[in-house]
Amino acid sequence: MNKKAQFFIIFAVIFGILILGVSTQFNFAKSQDFSEDFFRTCDNYKHEAFMISQEATNELEEIRQLTTEFMNHKDIEILFIYGKSSSVRLINNFEEEITTNFGKVSSGGEILLEDVIEITISKPIKKTFTITEHRNFYPILRTKRENEVYYC
Numbered sequence: 001m002n003k004k005a006q007f008f009i010i011f012a013v014i015f016g017i018l019i020l021g022v023s024t025q026f027n028f029a030k031s032q033d034f035s036e037d038f039f040r041t042c043d044n045y046k047h048e049a050f051m052i053s054q055e056a057t058n059e060l061e062e063i064r065q066l067t068t069e070f071m072n073h074k075d076i077e078i079l080f081i082y083g084k085s086s087s088v089r090l091i092n093n094f095e096e097e098i099t100t101n102f103g104k105v106s107s108g109g110e111i112l113l114e115d116v117i118e119i120t121i122s123k124p125i126k127k128t129f130t131i132t133e134h135r136n137f138y139p140i141l142r143t144k145r146e147n148e149v150y151y152c
Contacts, residue, residue, distance in 0.1 A: 035150060038076070042141045042152035045070050045078070053082070053137045060089065063137070067093060080139040081117055081129050090117060094142065121151075 045066070052062045060082060067078045077094045089112055092098055092105040101118040105111045118128045121140070129138045142151050 038141075038143055038150050039152055041070070041074055041076065045141060046139055049080070049137055049139060064091070067091075074143070076141050076143045078139060078141050079119075079121070080137065081119075082137050087112065088117065090119070094121070 048066055049063050052066060053059050063080065063082060067080065070076060071078060071093060079090070079092050079094050079098065081088065081090045083089050089110050090100060090105055091110045092107060095107055097104050097106045099105075099120040100111065102111060118126070120126045121142075127140075140151060142149060144150075
């Protein structure tokens, strides 16, 4: 075989390896998207609380414990509605008072409700919840980041 051809083949292979080495990104760091992390935390809380509501004997107390743990480990506020059709409670762990169709609930407070609840959080958010046999737990999580407020 011709030595000149061997030289071009070797040069082409080396050139290809160099181009591949320069264009490939081997190590990189990806910063965690804040909203992604918050919604993952939200899903985790909802799952844990749902499991407690299905299996625990003292559900309300265990959900309160879970809520306290989540609020201590993350910079979030949690409001939740929980109960059976005869005894429904709204527990407000938001910093401000919220309004329901049964009255106002201060921060850290709770109120005994009927099975259809309409709440207003701040001005823009108004939501109606209905407690049924199969759906007896409604959490609302909130966090503030810079000038934005995230709800789930």
